[in-house]
Amino acid sequence: MKYIYLNLIAFFGLIATYLALHYGYFLNIDNIVSSFYRSNFLVWFFFIVTDIGELALIFIGSIFLVTLLAIQGKYKAVFYSLISLLGGLASQSIIKNVLTIGRPENSFITSWGYAFPSGHTNMTTILFLCFCFYVLHDLFDKKRRVLYFTISILVIILVGLSRVYLNAHWVSDVLAGWCLGLFWATAPLAVVKIRNIKRLGSRSGRWAGEIPGRAGRDNIK
Numbered sequence: 001m002k003y004i005y006l007n008l009i010a011f012f013g014l015i016a017t018y019l020a021l022h023y024g025y026f027l028n029i030d031n032i033v034s035s036f037y038r039s040n041f042l043v044w045f046f047f048i049v050t051d052i053g054e055l056a057l058i059f060i061g062s063i064f065l066v067t068l069l070a071i072q073g074k075y076k077a078v079f080y081s082l083i084s085l086l087g088g089l090a091s092q093s094i095i096k097n098v099l100t101i102g103r104p105e106n107s108f109i110t111s112w113g114y115a116f117p118s119g120h121t122n123m124t125t126i127l128f129l130c131f132c133f134y135v136l137h138d139l140f141d142k143k144r145r146v147l148y149f150t151i152s153i154l155v156i157i158l159v160g161l162s163r164v165y166l167n168a169h170w171v172s173d174v175l176a177g178w179c180l181g182l183f184w185a186t187a188p189l190a191v192v193k194i195r196n197i198k199r200l201g202s203r204s205g206r207w208a209g210e211i212p213g214r215a216g217r218d219n220i221k
Contacts, residue, residue: 003189010183014117017176021101021116026172033164033171034104043108046162050109053120053159058085061127069134077134080188088126088184092119095180101173108166117176118169121160125181128152133189156181 020026051057062085069077101116113119132152139145160178163169169177 001193003186003193007183007186007190010179010181010186014176014179014183017172017179018099018116021170021172026170030104030170030172034167038108038165038167042165046158046165047109049158050120050162050166050168052155053124053163055119055123058123058127065127065131065135072138074134077137080192081130081134083188084126084130084184085123087187088122088181091184092117092122092177092180101170104167104170107168109168111168115169115173117180118160118163118173119177120163121156121169121174121177122181122184124159125156125178126185128156129182129185133185 062081065081066078069075069081095117096114096119099116100114103111103115129152132149136145136148139148156178160174163174163177164171
C-alpha cells in the first residue's frame, strides 16, 4: 500500500504547491530566498551538484539503470522505469508550457524554458527513486541497502536545493519537481498494487491488504 499512499501524497502535494503559488502564498518566501547571500564556495559546490540533473546525464543514468535491470532479468522493472522516466519528461514539458511561469532574475547559470516545475529536480527524483525501488529491492544486505538509499535521497534533495541556490528556480518550482518526480516514480507500482488488490479481493471475496512477494515484499521482476 505504500506506493499508493506515496503516489497520492505526491499528486495532492503538486496540486497544493500550484494553488499556493497561484494565490500568492509563495511570493514572500521566493523573494526572501532569492535575495539570500550566496557564498562563493557553495555556488561552486552547487554548480557541480546541479549538473547531475542535466538531461544528458539523466539519459546516461537511465540507460545504465535499464541495462542493469535487463541484465538482472527484471523486465517488468525495465518497463515501469521507462514509463516513469518518459511520463515525467513529457508531463514536465506540458506543465511548463501550459503555466508559462518565469524564472528568477540574476541566475548564476544559464537556464532555458519556463520554471514550474523544476525539470532537474523532477527527473533526478524519478531516476534515483527507480534505482531505490527496483535495484535495491532485492539487495538483502541491509547496511548497503540503507546506505545506497540514503545517498539517493541526499542527491535528490541536493539537486533541488542547487536549483534554488543558483537562482535558476523558485522554491515552489523545486517543491513541484519533487512532487511530480515522486508521482511518476510510484505511479506504475501504485497501479500494479491496485490491480493486484482487486484481483485478490475478487478471488477471496474480501479485501486483501498485502500483495504476496518474496520476503514479504512486492515481486516486481
